[in-house]
Amino acid sequence: MxxxxxxxxxxxxxxxxxxxxxxxxxxxxxxxxxxxxxxxxxxxxxxxxxxxxxxxxxxxxxxxxxxxxxxxxxxxxxxxxxxxxxxxxxxxxxxxxxxDARDVVVTRDGTPLGALGAGARVGTGSPRRIAQALRHNPRVDIHDIRGNVDSRLARVRDGELDAVILAAAGISRLGGDLGGLLAEELGLSEWPTxxxxxxxxxxxxxxxxxxxxxxxxxxxxxxxxxxxxxxxxxxxxxxxxxxxxxxxxxxxxxxxxxxxxxxxxxxxxxxxxxxxxxxxxxxxxxxxxxxxxxxxxxxxxxxxxxxxxxxxxxxxxxxxxxxxxxxxxxxxx
Incomplete structure (x- = not known):
């Protein structure tokens, strides 16, 4: 064999x-x-x-x-x-x-990143995503996080975070199930990854x-x-x-x-x-x-x-x- x-x-x-x-x-x-x-x-x-x-x-x-x-x-x-x-x-x-090369912002209710209110808790461990998020909406509060896709989504679902920024490709390869959460797709022209x-x-x-x-x-x-x-x-x-x-x-x-x-x-x-x-x-x-x-x-x-x-x-x-x-x-x- x-x-x-x-x-x-x-x-x-x-x-x-x-x-x-x-x-x-x-x-x-x-x-x-x-x-x-x-x-x-x-x-x-x-x-x-x-x-x-x-x-x-x-x-x-x-x-x-x-x-x-x-x-x-x-x-x-x-x-x-x-x-x-x-x-x-x-x-x-x-x-x-x-x-898909894009990033997505995942929230509980579909609020776009730019519309999140002052102090909204946004999770990401990427310096690029941190810089882009603050440029897009300087009112948000960035939380530097690590962990797999499921654990990051759980922190939004449980209310610990208001949003996380993830790669669209990773979500898709895992089956695309956000467990009731909603995703905003970020265009590559304004948000290159x-x-x-x-x-x-x-x-x-x-x-x-x-x-x-x-x-x-x-x-x-x-x-x-x-x-x-x-x-x-x-x-x-x-x-x-x-x-x-x-x-x-x-x-x-x-x-x-x-x-x-x-x-x-x-x-x-x-x-x-x-x-x-x-x-x-x-x-x-x-x-x-x-x-x-x-x-x-x-x-x-x-x-x-x-x-x-x-x-x-x-x-x-x-x-x-x-x-x-x-x-x-x-x-x-």
Whole structure:
């Protein structure tokens, strides 16, 4: 009997759910069974604020150590939690098709964030979301929270909080049941989200068996990879950590790559934004078949390279406009 492939994943309900989705797809592509290997990350046991933990890969390091030690064959990450610096010996084999990249504000009665009254208690642990919420409604009282999706929703349902801000993709992957609560969807133009939000990353060793790599690469969605490359390049070029108050979103529209990037002051009082539109090479259709380009894609002069340059140019313009004064710098993104 063929030995199962081992998929390393965090232990949370959301991580296990989205890893199982990938496991099923890899099993279909490879013809081999795939088993989940739950792994504890620093971010799962360290209850410090995300603003204190910074961009040190606290949700990825433990998984990557297990992968390097051959305790698993590949990993599934939420891409927004993944540092932009790729470790030696590891490669992103696939970025599956992206889910909804938006944030949502969840309340008991559907009151929009901008209409919440003075002192309304809004829960989020993300410095970006804190800055955006305060800019959107400076009257609210931000509560720095951690925890899984269910526990955060429970704090609204029980009246401890008036609202929480969550990723739409996570709610959707868990079935979309808010237990009677109501969600306000936040538009990406006014409220750009974390680089790579809504996307997953399938990571493996660069010396993995070629047949396994080929099966993983079948999950790659080129449109997603192009968009998240632009977004994450902005973060990298700004030298900002994963939890920095930076919102980016890129989309492909009729052959154009459209990139929006905004840097916020931590208290929401200032922001600096940039919009870039880049025409992709003629003939690029952005089809959704697996490209199998892997880590070498940025060298081919195609849409990945164009996305990289677009992200670098956006970051350069943000820095020229004073973004360095707003963003906490991180040398370990």
């Amino acid at each position: 063929t030995a199962p492939l081992r998929l390393g994943t965090r232990r949370s309900n959301l991580a296990m759910t989205q890893s199982q989705m990938v496991a099923d797809a890899v099993s279909a592509a490879s013809g081999r069974p795939v088993e989940l290997v739950p792994i504890v990350s620093e971010g799962d046991v360290n209850r410090a604020s995300l603003s204190q933990l910074g961009g040190r890969g606290v949700f990825a390091n433990g998984l990557r150590e297990a992968l390097a030690a051959d305790r698993c064959d590949f990993l599934v990450h939420s891409l927004k939690d993944l540092p932009t610096q790729q470790p030696d010996g590891l490669v992103i084999a696939a970025t599956p098709a992206r889910a 974390a680089p790579g939000q809504g996307s997953l990353a399938v990571e493996t060793r660069d010396d993995i068996d070629a047949e396994i790599y080929a099966a993983l690469a079948q999950l790659d969605d080129e449109r997603t990879r192009v968009a998240i490359t632009a977004e994450r390049t902005v973060l990298s070029a700004l030298d900002a950590g994963c939890s920095a108050p930076v919102g980016t979103h890129a989309s492909l529209v009729e052959g154009d790559l459209r990139l929006r990037a905004v840097v916020y002051a931590l208290d929401g009082t200032q922001r600096i934004g940039i919009d870039r539109t880049v025409r992709l090479d003629p003939g690029y259709g952005g089809d959704t078949t697996g490209s199998g380009n892997g880590a070498d894609a940025a060298d081919d002069g195609g849409p990945i390279a164009q996305a990289t340059r677009a992200g670098q140019e956006a970051a350069r313009r943000l820095l020229e406009r004073g973004a360095a004064d707003l963003v906490p710098r991180e040398s370990t993104t």
